[in-house]
Amino acid sequence: MADSTAPSTAPSTAPSTAPSTALLTDHYELTMLQAALRSGTAHRRSVFELFPRRLPEGRRYGVVAGVGRALDAIESFRFDDPTLAALEDVVDAPTLEWLASYRFSGDVWGYAEGEAYFPYSPLVVVESTFAEAVLLETVLLSIYNHDSAVASAASRMTLAAGDRPCIEMGSRRTHEEAAVAAARAAYLAGFASTSNLAARRRYGVPTTGTSAHSFTLLHDTEADAFRAQVTSLGVDTTLLVDTYDVAEAVRRAVEIAGTGLGAVRLDSGDLAVQATEVRAQLDGLGATGTRIIVTSDLDEHAIAALAAAPVDGYGVGTELVTGSGHPTCGFVYKLVARESGAGEMESVAKRSVDKASVGGRKYALRRRSAAGVAESEVVGIGRAPVDDGDDRPLLVPLVRSGELVGREPLEAARERHLASRAELPVAVQQMSRGEPVIPTIHR
Template identity: 80%
Template sequence: MRPSSALLTDHYELTMLQAALASGTAHRRSVFELFPRRLPAGRRYGIVAGVGRALDALTDFRFDAEVLETLRDVVDAPTLDWLAGYRFTGDIWGYAEGEAYFPYSPLAVVEGTFAEAVVLETLLLSIYNHDSAIASAASRMTLVAGDRPCIEMGSRRTHEQAAVAAARAAYIAGFASSSNLMARQRYGVPTAGTSAHSFTLLHDTEADAFRAQITSQGVGTTLLVDTYDVAAAVRQGIEIAGPELGAVRLDSGDLGVVAREVRDQLDALGAHRTKIVVTSDLDEYAIAALAVAPVDGYGVGTQLVTGSGHPTSGFVYKLVAREDDDGTMISVAKRSKDKISIGGRKFALRRRSAAGVAQAEVVGVGTMPRDDGDDRPLLVPLVRGGEVVGAESLETARERHRRSVAELPRVVQAMSAGDPVIPTLHI
């Protein structure tokens, strides 16, 4: 059995629960909504990720003896008794993993009692905020990379567990592989890697290092050629491996200029099929700038695992409807000046043209309008009666990402800052 996820939360979740149990309001039917009020500054769209991880965490959200012992000086005895029997028995609807989102998209709609749903706030927000930030950055990178593969290699630039989640999110958003082996074991993310500068420096000569690597990994390997002199390293690599050398990697200098020089050199040596992979603090802007360079793949680290300047998505989790004293459901919402929420249980759909191009994100309260054939409903069942029903493979989420981005207006391909590529309409 996996460890409990119940303590991946904030203290005030349980003090709210204690007060609600004492006042008799804890068992009121409630609807919470996880949503963004806005996209990160300048972003044109976002990508939902972390849904599968959140469903796993929900399954593990239990208050066993060890967890309850930790909480004995946090909440009172009646609250501990209630927590001992906790299991979420409500419903969760949400955007499927890999889907594009926009301001006020209801990414997760949690329906249950106040007590059941309120304690999930921090858990859901922490997963969705992190993973969607990574996926949103990754999507921009793969969008501008086109057919050239991107490799996630940011494990050394973030928390060790965040690195695993980042690899998963990046793969959903189109990255071809990751360097992270835990992501391979836990989620089946393909992994790749060959050597670092330390391997070259270990040997007496660069040629010795290349021979050792090629002998071990075959001529299809990727040689890191910028430890000393790039041109000399490329020449030695082809002399040792022959023209069938898989690839060379560049990790420094003006990558566009160096890539052109290396391509010319490889072609002159007859290594026409040897590819060029570039790394070194790449982000979506650097990748876009290399579009005309003879580059065959990108390795992305720091900028990816930090969300390329936006390490969180800014999602919030708000109560939008609750049961009144007479048993009817009423809409509720926060009304502060700069943090407005919209009350009511939402529906959401992507309005599209007859050609299938997205035109608007439509979010409303009440009955969903009749489908005219072009609208695409966005909320899918994730949990029904406490049972997870929305689990799916990463390949399914990955394909959904591809389709969702493909239906957005072409202006989304521009990396310049701007407003969301489609408006959110409230009806």
């Protein structure tokens, strides 16, 4: 019998056609387009940049996620007949006519998925006409802000967990579609599996799951529930042992499944104390290989606090899908260069107090020591900064002349994240609040 508690995957088969993403935008994108078309400025060459002005308060680094989903969104950004019909009372007829033939034909550069980022990192650079590029603002920000917030939290959790696996199980704590994206972002940042089956189908994220308290309460006795689960799923299953009395449940679990029981799950109480007591009980019963999985509103701080406890894995839900207190990264999408009336490219920048941006097309690299440890984020304005020899370029092509060139397997992003995090200074391992572990330098 196959063990349904072990992570399982299935090949992801993307549909040949996807629904239009063109309405995943703000009304003002289209009113700007209409006005620019009328003024004759819509087709000026422009450079937009998606970047963070700062990290979420107290965080030492962030993680780029959502790149693959953003590329899918760009590919599906089309104004078909139903979409155009929905906009008939939003924009005028000439604008509708222009939208009917919209295809993004520009270039997009960006940080590869899984990469660490810091304040003012130019995460996405969009080079196109104003008209083509401005329409992508909202959909890109919504994807990057959400997915990167989840991945940044997930990275801190897996860092705190060390070699112990983390399971994403937050689907019931967020919007149904956000749950799928969150599972993908968590896996990218090191989570071992998810409970979300849509993430398994769409992205190949391994899934796992056993039972809830309701399954135990359904049966006349706890023993009946355990027996039914073991009979159906095999002895390698995970039994939930805190519905009634934990010690008695552990005794029954081993009695029914034998000393080869896969795992027990604790979902309440003082997890460190309970795990210690349950470990001693399991070992006394001869179930020395039975793992202990803990759940219950865990975040990176709770996981770090359990480092000394005999815990074998963590199930994380609410705190993960809400970014562990930071549900958005605060990314913005700003025009940083545009073609002048004379046909020359010139830098532009917003200068508002507390919301200033840095004008000019950006280039970026990670400056590293001879030992390969990151020392700073160097951002060149107008041209690439000089490589000192141990530096690593950060911007990669994602879209070239309208063609998507940056797609990659999710596993590649997962591996990249581990490598990117590993080159950061040792201070990144601290869960306490602090400043970014490396500075951002503009040149």
